Amino acid sequence: MVVPTAKEFIDVTLSKTQRKTPTVIHKHYQIHRIRHFYMRKVKFTQQNYHDRLTQILTDFPKLDDIHPFYADLMNVLYDKDHYKLALGQINIARNLIDNVAKDYVRLMKYGDSMYRCKQLKRAALGRMCTILKRQKSSLEYLEQVRQHLSRLPSIDPNTRTLLLCGYPNVGKSSFINKVTRADVDVQPYAFTTKSLFVGHMDYRYLRWQVVDTPGILDHPLEERNTIEMQAITALAHLRAAVLYVMDPSEQCGHTLQEQLELFNNIRPLFANKPLIVVANKCDVKKISELSEENQKIFADLSTEEIPVIETSTLTEEGVIKVKTEVRSDSRRARSDAPACDRLLAQRVNTKIKGKKVHDVLNRLHLAMPSKRDEKERPPFIPEGALNRRKAMEVDTPKRKLERDLEMELGDDYVLDLQKYWDLMNEDEKNDKIPEVWEGHNVADYIDPDIMRKLEELEKEEELKERAGEYESDEESEDEEMQEIRSLAKQIREKKQLLVLESKEKDVHGPRMPRTATKVEKKKLEKEMSNLGLDMNDKNDSHYALQARRSRSVTRKRKREASAPPTSKTRSQSASRPPRDQSGLRDVKMVKKAKKMMKNSQRDMNRQARKGESDRHVFDLKPKHLLSGKR
């Protein structure tokens, strides 16, 4: 978040107040409304200032809360006192603005006219803006700090780090450029690197930070300038492996003695850190080419158990050796074990000594299987792996690759993967596979396990047959069921016969179904008796009762017109009375019902309506109502 300048801050907040609060107010409004209107503006402005200043205060890191490395670095770069003061001023400004708003809101409660409230609001806003105008220099300083802070390299103080230090121009930046992807400026003049740079490299499947520092000159701590102090801060706070880079060729402009002096002076900073001395620029001058006393220096260092490695960032020899890839079992014990391994070992040691390791150790369990007999079980390395390893060493010719083939054939080359297929019959490799057969897609039916499945199925079937699953069970039915079955069969047969007969008899063509016509009583009785039904109580049967009833109702009807048509009578069974007679007990009721029906239809008929729902108006504007003067 950008820290705004004072002028910008004021402009933005005031224009925001003007845009986001209501703007229209009149003198004649009620006084509480006027007061509320102006109080709202004062509070809104205060809120905006407060929020923005709070955001600034929280976004800037507190020097007490961050890692001491960063706290010290910020102190070196921005001066802790100035920084704290600036933030303190902002804090004070925020509190003052809050107080101003509070006071003026309290005063506005006594405002009895629009003019007075308006003046109070104007005074309040003016005061708040004046408070902010005074913070101009603090805000400018904080903006500069923020810009610089955002560009600081992200150095993780807790992870594996290699720290490069030494005189200016000895080759620290070249080293980091070689080993990581960091692109640090390398120039022939001193103090090209003016601040810390970080790069990352991989070693042993872990990520390592390499930190490049500006060169340090040899003078006491008090006289050091900001650039050198950054290097000192990094040395002091980062738990890293230190690579002290020296230049035996003295191309950096300082003699070897001076470099040794510096080394001894900053020795206290190397306490508890794995230390390596890197003799750079060995393509120009090797240690063996140096004078006696200079060689002695390096010899002394070696005797103190500080490994000395010759490197050249130009020819890249020795650079890898600093990390080293060659594993050896006793690497911890050797004095010339290089930087990374030593740092790793040191880190593991400190972790073991610490408290947290027990949590991890308790969960780790390396299971070693106990011997169950005396049989020797050496590790099995397949022949292919052994051969490959041998091939790597001897560099045997590899098998012919497709690429080689392509190169040979040039334009004629065709990618033919079918030749690698593993088939039972080798001749079939180049056969063409059909895609469609008899209307089916061959691909839908391909199943690699099909033969196996078929075999299994067949086996199953065999077993089932042998077990007798497919034999039908006839003993389960009892006599009654069998009788019913036989009877049903007879009925079915008879039915079919009847159908055939009727088909033969059908000379009349399509006819009405039997249920459509009225069945006569005699026919019904005859058929039922044929079938064997007991017809003794035929007078009490339901159809007889119905016949008697229906006859009585139909006799009373007089009008012919209201008699239902004959087709209707035929279709209705005699048992059902017509609807205008159902539910009516006697003549009087029938008359009344008829009268009601006529009454309800009378209005509709007068208005020539077809039914109750007919609302059609024939004449929307009748002339007899609308003619004449209005």
Added chain:
Amino acid sequence: MSGLSTARRDLISSVTVSKKVYDVITISRPQNEHIELHRKRHGYRLDHHERKRKKESREAHERSHKARKMIGLKAKLYHKQRHAEKIQMKKTIKMHEQRKTKQKDDDKTPEGAVPAYLLDREGQSRAKVLSNMIKQKRKEKAGKWEVPLPKVRAQGETEVLKVIRTGKRQKKAWKRMVTKVCFVGDGFTRKPPKYERFIRPMGLRFKKAHVTHPELKATFCLPILGVKKNPSSPLYTTLGVITKGTVIEVNVSELGLVTQGGKVIWGKYAQVTNNPENDGCINAVLLIISLATMSATSWFGLRFLAFISAMAHLTTCVFSKGRKGTK
């Protein structure tokens, strides 16, 4: 612990990771002065300079377009700011031009130097001094004193005091509430609410004033000691109402003024110059006797008041011997 196998140690070193895992990405992040570094290595775009030149030349057109098309409050503010800028620009241009041209230097002629044709006319300066003295005497007679605001608008009772209705049917109207800023002393306690006639709300009670020293041109926030005189009415003076033109006493021990006799001055009069109820603060100007206006006769008009701790040097200013400040 030392007997740990190598395998286990490797496990430990890779498993125990620090708590704060920083976001480490494979590509290097821009560090420190990466923009300048890029410029150094790759130079500028091929059309960079041309684009820059054209952009700068377009600026004038864009500015004028903006100034013409802007409307509303934004336009007012912008025009005001631009006007100030233009004045500054004109001044600098004029200054540059002055270097080239020659101008008359007024400082070269010493004071009192008179051209030849005026040599005989002396005594003009003296006359001016005399007339000043006569004016001073007249003022003393009239009882008028030098104050920054000699005349102020009278505040009527309806303005200053608001009627408060009380009683069961809100018919009684004998209470009044002060609507202006007022000052009550340190040991002030209200009368019992049933009997107090004048209500001075707490929100309108002020203890401090922003007092400007007219000669030092510096403003201090000084505590008020009391209200000396309110020009509108003696009632307001007793109530402690502070309006524009009121003379108040302020505690000036902060300024560290000392009398000739070596005593410390800790109280002085000041006159209020703004409307405190509209601005929410009391701005006052310290009343001092400047050497220019002081003369032998004026000493009689001063009255010295003794204070408890020291003989303080105070000035008392009375607008007129009677009442009624307005004329």
